[in-house]
Amino acid sequence: EIVLTQSPGTLSLSPGERATLSCRASQSVSSSYLAWYQQKPGQAPRLLIYGASTRSTGIPDRFSGSGSGTEFTLTISRLEPEDFAVYYCQQYGSSLWTFGQGTKVEIK
Amino acid sequence: QVQLVESGGGVVQPGRPLRLSCAASGFTFSDYGMHWVRQAPGKGLEWVAVISHDGSNKYYADSVKGRFTISRDNSKNTLYLQMNSLRAEDTAVYYCTKQSSILTTDFDYWGQGTLVTVSS
Numbered sequence: 001e002i003v004l005t006q007s008p009g010t011l012s013l014s015p016g017e018r019a020t021l022s023c024r025a026s027q028s029v030s031s032s033y034l035a036w037y038q039q040k041p042g043q044a045p046r047l048l049i050y051g052a053s054t055r056s057t058g059i060p061d062r063f064s065g066s067g068s069g070t071e072f073t074l075t076i077s078r079l080e081p082e083d084f085a086v087y088y089c090q091q092y093g094s095s096l097w098t099f100g101q102g103t104k105v106e107i108k
Numbered sequence: 109q110v111q112l113v114e115s116g117g118g119v120v121q122p123g124r125p126l127r128l129s130c131a132a133s134g135f136t137f138s139d140y141g142m143h144w145v146r147q148a149p150g151k152g153l154e155w156v157a158v159i160s161h162d163g164s165n166k167y168y169a170d171s172v173k174g175r176f177t178i179s180r181d182n183s184k185n186t187l188y189l190q191m192n193s194l195r196a197e198d199t200a201v202y203y204c205t206k207q208s209s210i211l212t213t214d215f216d217y218w219g220q221g222t223l224v225t226v227s228s
Contacts, residue, residue, distance in 0.1 A: 035214035044218035092213035097155040
């Protein structure tokens with residue numbers, strides 16, 4: 001089973017700042033099978049990025065994904081108030097799916 | 109619009125069974141793989157199980173293998189999760205999710221979840 005480790009656990013930033021979230025895999029992951037989700041309190045997760053770098057429908061272009069192999073990154077270029085939330089990476093491999101433990105982006 | 113509505117959650121004693129349902133609408137249900145994902149209180153997301161579009165393939169997380177069974181009824185546009193031998197650690201919100209396509213592995217729609225509490 002591929003383990004995804006996200007860092008940092010918590011990111012304290014101000015609106016307008018840039019957020020860089022990391023997702024490291026215990027073994028190589030196909031870029032086609034790496035996704036990012038956003039979850040706000042009391043809500044279901046929302047798909048942000050799939051295929052490591054493709055934004056899902058309706059996702060603002062301040063969200064971008066990059067990476068390959070075992071290192072992936074979600075970048076939020078300028079934080080808006082609605083972006084403060086928990087972010088999860090997810091991968092697929094060998095008929096199993098796994099999530100990272102999440103990164104919380106909080107208001108500084 | 110796509111809707112996924114889970115039901116069947118509640119409080120159940122350890123060792124007892126429970127069946128969750130997910131009613132789907134707004135898309136051709138029989139064309140898509142479907143998943144269950146759970147989230148323990150205050151914790152992260154955990155993938156539970158997947159079923160292929162026609163029900164022929166099913167896979168499970170190790171934590172539920174042998175105890176949980178995923179199934180679907182394409183004539184009723186409904187996904188199920190039969191949970192047996194429930195444990196305290198199965199306490200979580202259970203989400204029904206839709207795989208975005210047969211060629212991709214992300215989940216583009218999620219239900220609002222149903223809470224399962226395993227407690228005596």
